[in-house]
Amino acid sequence: MSAAAPKPVPMLDVNRQNAPLLPEIDAAIAEVTRTGTFINGPACREFEEAVAAQVGVDHAIGCASGSDALLLPLMAENIGPGDEVLLPSFTFFATAGAVARLGAKPVFVDILPDTFNIDPEDAARKITPATKAMIPVHLFGQAADMKSLMALAEEHNLVVIEDACQAIGATAGGVAAGGIGHYGAFSFYPTKNLGGMGDGGMITTNNAEKADVIQRLRNHGQHPRYYHHLVGVNSRLDAIQAAVLNVKMQYLTEWAEARRAHADRYTSELKSRKVSLGLPMVTSGVSSVWNQYTVRVADGQRDALQQALNAVGIGSAIYYPVPLHLQGCFESLGYSEGDLPHTEQAAQEVLSLPMFPEMTTEEQDRVVAAVAEFNQSGSTTAAPASVPMNTPAAGANVDLPSSKAG
Numbered sequence: 348m349s350a351a352a353p354k355p356v357p358m359l360d361v362n363r364q365n366a367p368l369l370p371e372i373d374a375a376i377a378e379v380t381r382t383g384t385f386i387n388g389p390a391c392r393e394f395e396e397a398v399a400a401q402v403g404v405d406h407a408i409g410c411a412s413g414s415d416a417l418l419l420p421l422m423a424e425n426i427g428p429g430d431e432v433l434l435p436s437f438t439f440f441a442t443a444g445a446v447a448r449l450g451a452k453p454v455f456v457d458i459l460p461d462t463f464n465i466d467p468e469d470a471a472r473k474i475t476p477a478t479k480a481m482i483p484v485h486l487f488g489q490a491a492d493m494k495s496l497m498a499l500a501e502e503h504n505l506v507v508i509e510d511a512c513q514a515i516g517a518t519a520g521g522v523a524a525g526g527i528g529h530y531g532a533f534s535f536y537p538t539k540n541l542g543g544m545g546d547g548g549m550i551t552t553n554n555a556e557k558a559d560v561i562q563r564l565r566n567h568g569q570h571p572r573y574y575h576h577l578v579g580v581n582s583r584l585d586a587i588q589a590a591v592l593n594v595k596m597q598y599l600t601e602w603a604e605a606r607r608a609h610a611d612r613y614t615s616e617l618k619s620r621k622v623s624l625g626l627p628m629v630t631s632g633v634s635s636v637w638n639q640y641t642v643r644v645a646d647g648q649r650d651a652l653q654q655a656l657n658a659v660g661i662g663s664a665i666y667y668p669v670p671l672h673l674q675g676c677f678e679s680l681g682y683s684e685g686d687l688p689h690t691e692q693a694a695q696e697v698l699s700l701p702m703f704p705e706m707t708t709e710e711q712d713r714v715v716a717a718v719a720e721f722n723q724s725g726s727t728t729a730a731p732a733s734v735p736m737n738t739p740a741a742g743a744n745v746d747l748p749s750s751k752a753g
Contacts, residue, residue: 352660353660353713354660355660355661355662356660356661356662356701356706356710356713356714357662357701357703358662358663358664358699358701358702359538359662359701359702359703360703360705360706361537361538361542363703363705364542364602364703364704364705365544368594368595368598371594372544372590372591372594372595375390375590375591375593375594376587376590376591378390378590379586379587379590380587384586385585385586385587386583386585386586387583387586388586388589390586390587390589390590390593391409391583391584391586391589393589393593394409394549394584394589394592394593394596395407395408395409395549397593397596398515398533398549398551398596399551401515401516401523401596401599402515402523402524402525402526402531402551403522403523403526404525404526404531404551404552404553405552405553405555405558406551406552406553406554406555406558407549407550407551408549408550408551408552408558408561408562408565409547409548409549409565409583409584409589410547410548410549410550410565410582410583410584411546411547411548411565411581411582411583411584411585412534412536412546412547412548412582413441413512413532413533413534413535413536413539413546413548414441414444414445414534414548415548415565415580415582416512416532416533416534416548416549416550417441417442417445417482417508417510417512417532418445418448418449418580418582419550419561419564419565419580419582420506420508420529420530420532420550420552420557420561421445421446421449421451421480421508422449422564422579422580423557423560423561423564424479424480424506424557426446426449426451426479426480426506427449427450427451428449428450428451429451429477430451430452430477430478430479430480431451431452431453431454431475431477431478431479432446432451432452432453432454432478432479432480432481432482433454433456433465433470433473433474433478433480433481433482433505434446434453434454434455434456434465434481434482434483434484434510435455435456435457435458435464435465435483435484435486435690436455436456436457436458436670436671436672436673436687436690437458437463437486437667437670437671437687437690437693437694438484438486438510438667438671439512439666439667440671440674441512442482442484442510442671443455443671443677445482446482447676447677451479452477452680453671453677453680454473454478455670455671455672455680455682455686455687455690456469456470456473456687457469457687457688457689457690458687458689458690458693459492459689460689460692460693461628461630462486462489462491462628462629462630463486463487463489463641463693463697464483464484464485464486464489464490464491464492465483465484465491465492465496466689467492467495467496467499470496470499471499474499474503474505478503478505479505479506480505480506480507480508481496481499481500481505481506481507481508482507482508482509482510483496483507483509483510483528484510484512484513485509485510485511485513485514485517485524486513487513487627487635487637487638487639487640487641487666487699488513488514488517488540488606488635488636488637488638488639489514489517489629489630489633489635490514490517490518490519490524490527490633490634490635491509491519492519492630493509493519493520493522493527493528494519494520496528497527497528500528506529506530507527507528507529507530508528508529508530508531508532509524509525509527509528509530509531509532510532511524511525511531511532511533512532512533512534512536512539512548513534513539513540513638513639514540514635514636514638515533515539515540515541515599515636516540516541516599516600516603516636517633517634517635517636518633518634519632519633519634520632520633525551526551526553529552529554529557530550530551530552530557531549531550531551531552532548532549532550532551533548533549533550533551534547534548535547535548535549535588535592539638540599540602540603540606540636540638541592541595541596541599542595543588543591543592543595544587544588544591545585545588546588547584547585547588547589547592548582548584549584560577563576563577563579564577564579564580564582565579565580565581565582565583566579566581566582566583567579567580567581601704602704603636603637605704605705605706606636606637606638606702606703606704607635607636607637609637609640609702609704609706609711610627610635610637610640610702612708612711613626613640613700613711613714613715614626614627616711616712616715617642617715617718617719620715620718620719620722622715622718622719622722623722624642624643624644624718624722625642625643625644625645625696626642627640627641627642637702638702639664639666639699639702640699640700640701640702641666641697641698641699641700642697642698642699642700643693643696643697643698644696644697644698645696647695649665649695649696649697649698651721652698652718652721653665653698655717655720655721656714656717656718656721659713659717661701661713661714661717662701663698663699663700663701664698664699665697665698665699666697666699667694667697668694669694670687670690670691670694672686672687672690673691700714700718701714
């Protein structure tokens, strides 16, 4: 009798995290159901206060999704037609989608190849008299260079909205992501480091006046009820989601520590195997929460590695195969291949390996062994900083699709 095949190693496993918390979660949901406070009830206020405390800001306003958490600050700042907003092209669509929805122009900025985050120097080159705001993304759980970006914003009077949808709990210079800029935007999509059981988002700010405006905008712009001085949207955080997130918030630090331990072990083991991949790095003074552990694979071998992992039941994902400046819906903006070289190269080289707090040592060993076996066949080399790569194949082996903003 042949030995049973090992269980697949998922890219992530939300059920493994939720299962031990179900008694607490069920009780929290039952309380919402018992009281009937489904909209802006005590669970929502409790979660807003918890996020404000965690981020270190005066105000946190719940909303329906991470996408809306990006949209509503732009609305509060009256960003619209004729305005330009700087943002990276190497990110999830919602970052640019929020800008375009308001009729403003996304201006795409290249990334720093070592962190995948927005390049402050390229951002500075792209400021014009029409530039009104900037949305740095803390990609894969690591904060962008906020010191340089905030200095740039102050010099040019720009509003800064931190896209911290992948980075709750991350810090830069000891300050929490989402508490450095004028606004922070968070997503609680199920695959996030703090994930609910559906969509949810949060906006953070220290500006009391803008917090009040956002509270109105998320509720059709009305205040008091049925009196509208603003045109808003329906974007309220569901109380049941808030109840779930209140339970899970207690474990956020523990989960972040587990992710860091997994990341450290990946790096140590892959280096010890002398695997020729570009391994992720964390900038000095920054604490990452490792939403993803993303390697670079050069010589057009990224898709072959993903296929090899898939063949032995190991999940992986490509975030993101097509940069935003080359998406069809932004063709009218006039970007071409070669305009953002670091972004385009990253899109053709990156591969995210399984990463979630409950991942076992045995599962991680299997991932490392499979990567090493592929590498030892002579198929991969480390990804240099400026080698053009072939266009990647689409698709990723993921147990649950992960969106950045939700």
